[in-house]
Amino acid sequence: MKKIFILTTLSAVSLMLVQCSPKSAKTVSKPAVKTHEGKVADIKKNFTEADLAEGKMISDSKCSRCHQLKMPESFSMNEWDNILLRMIPKARLDEKQASLVRAYILTNTKS
Numbered sequence: 001m002k003k004i005f006i007l008t009t010l011s012a013v014s015l016m017l018v019q020c021s022p023k024s025a026k027t028v029s030k031p032a033v034k035t036h037e038g039k040v041a042d043i044k045k046n047f048t049e050a051d052l053a054e055g056k057m058i059s060d061s062k063c064s065r066c067h068q069l070k071m072p073e074s075f076s077m078n079e080w081d082n083i084l085l086r087m088i089p090k091a092r093l094d095e096k097q098a099s100l101v102r103a104y105i106l107t108n109t110k111s
């Protein structure tokens with residue numbers, strides 16, 4: 001009798017364990033490729049409109065010293081990423097100015 005009781009208890013416990021075991025976690029799949037609008041929105045999360053306006057002012061004054069001012073629309077976000085790596089040191093921007101100029105330019109690209 002006792003044996004049967006233990007057995008039933010055991011099977012009840014194992015049944016509970018099976019039922020309570022976590023369901024295979026569903027992987028939340030993110031879209032592999034972000035749209036341009038998505039990338040712009042991501043940058044804008046970290047900057048206010050005033051930051052972007054300041055970025056424009058810095059760009060207008062510091063990026064027109066050696067050549068005519070280049071418009072954000074003239075290059076894609078990817079192209080700008082590479083260009084800015086070269087131009088930010090040329091313009092001798094400090095870290096804060098660089099991040100503002102980057103944000104202003106990248107959020108005004110068309111692709």
Ligand code: HEC
Binds near residue numbers: 063
């Ligand atoms: C010290 C001078 C100097 C300053 C300051 C400067 N640039 Fe330039 N820029 C150049 C020269 C020289 C070139 C052409 C050679 C090259 O592409 O590296 C150039 C080219 C460019 C180009 C064309 C790149 C291409 O691949 O066609 C862009 C866009 C540009 N600069 C943006 C900027 C921006 C934005 C800033 C401000 C952050 C800036 N520049 C500041 C000297 C400067």
